[in-house]
Amino acid sequence: MLTNAERRVGIYEVGYQPIDPASVNPDTPLEALNLNWTERDLPERVRTKHVHRLHPYLGKYIPQLVEVFLRKFFAPRQTVLDPFVGSGTTLVQANELGIHCVGCDISAFNVLICRAKTARYDLVRMRREVLDVLERTRRAVETQSHQLELLFERSVEYAPHDYQEHNAYLNTWYAPQALRELLTYRDIVERGDYEYKDLLRVILCRSARSARMTPHYELDFPKVPQREPYWCHKHRRICEPTTEAMKFLVRYSHDTIRRVSEFAQVRTDARVEVFHADSRTVPFPDIDGVITSPPYVGLIDYHAQHAYAYALLGLQDLSAQEIGSASEGVSARARQTYVEGIVQVFQNALNSMRSGGYLIVVANDRHQLYPAIGERLGVEVVGVVERHVNRRTGLRGTEFFESVFIWRKPLKKHLSRTAISLPRSRSRDEIESVGSARCTRRLIKSKNAPRYQLYSSAF
Numbered sequence: 307m308l309t310n311a312e313r314r315v316g317i318y319e320v321g322y323q324p325i326d327p328a329s330v331n332p333d334t335p336l337e338a339l340n341l342n343w344t345e346r347d348l349p350e351r352v353r354t355k356h357v358h359r360l361h362p363y364l365g366k367y368i369p370q371l372v373e374v375f376l377r378k379f380f381a382p383r384q385t386v387l388d389p390f391v392g393s394g395t396t397l398v399q400a401n402e403l404g405i406h407c408v409g410c411d412i413s414a415f416n417v418l419i420c421r422a423k424t425a426r427y428d429l430v431r432m433r434r435e436v437l438d439v440l441e442r443t444r445r446a447v448e449t450q451s452h453q454l455e456l457l458f459e460r461s462v463e464y465a466p467h468d469y470q471e472h473n474a475y476l477n478t479w480y481a482p483q484a485l486r487e488l489l490t491y492r493d494i495v496e497r498g499d500y501e502y503k504d505l506l507r508v509i510l511c512r513s514a515r516s517a518r519m520t521p522h523y524e525l526d527f528p529k530v531p532q533r534e535p536y537w538c539h540k541h542r543r544i545c546e547p548t549t550e551a552m553k554f555l556v557r558y559s560h561d562t563i564r565r566v567s568e569f570a571q572v573r574t575d576a577r578v579e580v581f582h583a584d585s586r587t588v589p590f591p592d593i594d595g596v597i598t599s600p601p602y603v604g605l606i607d608y609h610a611q612h613a614y615a616y617a618l619l620g621l622q623d624l625s626a627q628e629i630g631s632a633s634e635g636v637s638a639r640a641r642q643t644y645v646e647g648i649v650q651v652f653q654n655a656l657n658s659m660r661s662g663g664y665l666i667v668v669a670n671d672r673h674q675l676y677p678a679i680g681e682r683l684g685v686e687v688v689g690v691v692e693r694h695v696n697r698r699t700g701l702r703g704t705e706f707f708e709s710v711f712i713w714r715k716p717l718k719k720h721l722s723r724t725a726i727s728l729p730r731s732r733s734r735d736e737i738e739s740v741g742s743a744r745c746t747r748r749l750i751k752s753k754n755a756p757r758y759q760l761y762s763s764a765f
């Protein structure tokens with residue numbers, strides 16, 4: 307059964323089998339990598355399994371996509387780097403497969419999410435701490451008291467909080483009760499003697515995201531605070547702006563306990579390391595390869611999407627160092643700056659990578675910047691696989707394809723080669739092979755091959 311969006315695209319024909327990620331191994335031919343999963347093949351609960359839904363994050367790739375390339379190009383005990391680690395999809399999937407992983411991100415909150423997702427937990431203690439903070443918050447809120455110290459047996463040095471913050475963001479986006487509940491929870495975490503504070507902070511921020519006075523359909527890009535009842539396009543009824551945070555704290559506390567416990571079942575002892583730094587300049591440890599999805603030019607402000615977390619936790623704001631931020635736009639100058647930034651990051655990564663290692667980049671390259679980036683890096687082009695990004699909700703005017711660029715760090719004295727892009731309008735039958743002065747590339751013709759898959763050499 308296809309969704310309406312899938313029917314419209316027309317590539318999910320009968321007999322067109324997507325790859326089962328768990329079946330991929332180093333010998334799986336690239337032409338077998340059909341990455342066009344339908345909603346039915348990969349329902350939302352599978353795409354957001356265990357810790358992948360610990361906190362919403364705009365711009366993440368799906369774990370199954372990463373799994374395919376980890377299985378194909380990496381072996382257990384090798385080390386993969388994700389220099390744009392975001393919410394940590396690569397870290398989690400690599401760890402599941404026993405592959406060491408290094409991540410780096412410029413956004414402090416993303417690093418916090420990554421650490422919370424990948425930490426090793428004593429599950430009994432984790433559960434006790436999550437429920438303890440929740441219970442203390444509930445009691446503090448119920449007493450309607452501003453004297454928090456009364457709730458603590460060991461509260462001698464604990465100062466009462468007046469639940470007012472001189473923070474424009476918090477005062478704009480939260481109703482008084484919601485803010486009081488969030489600040490109470492935060493103070494109990496920060497002043498308490500908890501081992502898993504990062505996890506508790508993630509619960510706080512996830513609740514803060516839901517408790518903002520935004521219409522339900524604008525959670526990703528809120529425009530102005532919604533103070534009155536409104537017609538909700540998402541739920542197709544009149545909805546009320548939220549005035550409390552407690553129900554979210556309760557819901558996400560239990561959800562977090564469940565998700566962390568589920569991940570513990572598949573977590574391995576492979577190393578996970580996360581840097582909060584600019585990937586253009588930070589020295590990386592030795593790595594075997596890279597899998598990443600970079601920010602794209604002028605698309606998302608990664609700090610701004612979690613503004614509530616920065617306001618509540620007082621995290622360091624390094625948004626000026628974000629590559630390709632939405633606020634910089636997509637002008638020719640912005641694109642040029644973007645390309646320089648991406649080249650710098652990958653050059654930095656290649657300096658730490660062994661020869662012959664793979665650099666796998668997932669991008670919706672609508673400005674066709676990546677072939678030239680690959681040339682500047684001097685990498686071999688192993689292939690480019692395109693996949694339709696299939697979302698269950700959200701209408702959009704044009705179809706959304708993303709490309710997976712598979713590059714390789716040349717062995718010494720090895721000639722680098724470059725692929726060319728084919729226009730989407732050309733059919734598979736039209737294209738048998740495409741030659742150039744530098745090398746011959748061929749489009750794999752097979753029933754299960756994704757469309758528009760291009761190789762610089764048979765693999």
Ligand SMILES: C[S@@+](CC[C@H](N)C(=O)[O-])C[C@H]1O[C@@H](n2cnc3c(N)ncnc32)[C@H](O)[C@@H]1O
Nearest residue numbers: 366367390392393395411412585601608628629
């Ligand atoms: C597309 S997202 C990565 C999403 C990730 N694949 C996931 O599944 O969650 C790109 C990330 O690059 C980060 N970023 C932007 N500029 C950076 C820089 N100079 N150094 C390190 N990270 C940067 C952003 O903060 C953002 O988290």
